[in-house]
Amino acid sequence: MRSEGLRKKKDGSLVHVSILGAPIFIEGKQVGIYTIYRDITARKEAEQEKEFYDSLLRHDVANRNTIIQGSLELLAEEDLTEEQKAIVENALKASHSSTELIEMIRNLRRIGGEQSFALIDLHEVLSKVVSILEQQAKNKGIEIVYSPIHGIVKAGSLIENAFSNIIQNAIIHSNCSKIIISGKEEKRDGKTFYRISIEDNGRGIPADIRKNIFSIGVKGKGSPGSGLGLYLVKKIIESYGGEIVIREPENGKGTIFDVYLPKFE
Incomplete structure (x- = not known):
């Protein structure tokens, strides 16, 4: 038995305590409860x-x-x-x-804190994010190419923030003309994941920044941001049992963010 409550000390003051109790049995009959109090004030x-x-x-x-x-x-x-x-x-x-x-x-x-998890349709989330950011991209002469990704994952509402942050970073900072969003199933350590790739054909991210890109406070030169964006994305993805990695395209132009999320089965 575990609980929390208030208890009065000898001097009359109240303290917050956690209470751990276990029943005491003698010859099959409960004769009392052994209780441990811990001050959590x-x-x-x-x-x-x-x-x-x-x-x-x-x-x-x-x-x-x-x-x-x-x-x-x-x-x-x-x-x-x-x-x-x-x-x-x-x-x-x-x-x-x-x-x-x-x-x-x-x-x-x-x-x-406590997050509310639910079954999330990846296509529903990504198509919503793309529709919201499409005009911002067009204003900068950027085309967003989204290949529908059909799959269900167990996550929370912050998943939308994570994808929005990655795509918006590409729109604002990459100096690209195209952003490609695609996905596929992959096996990792015997488990099935969805890999959602967000690729831009911009100027890329320097290697010295790329290796620490998900650390708190890291941002591009001249960026007015707080350096919290991609750190936040990483924390969100990891809270859903996933992973985010960054890599350079084979042609060396631009940046690819791969988001791995466990497939709900």
């Missing part, structure tokens, strides 16, 4: 503090960001000089980056 206080900062981040900071963005967007509609327009545009970019960073931190917390 420090853990409970840390959890409460964590919840407070999470609430602060999600509500107070995020709401203020929204107000700032709304005010800047209204200001941008005024009759401004070119210099003033540039200042407002830079402020808007910084505000949007701040909002994206908050969302990344929230998602990292979700990975570490």
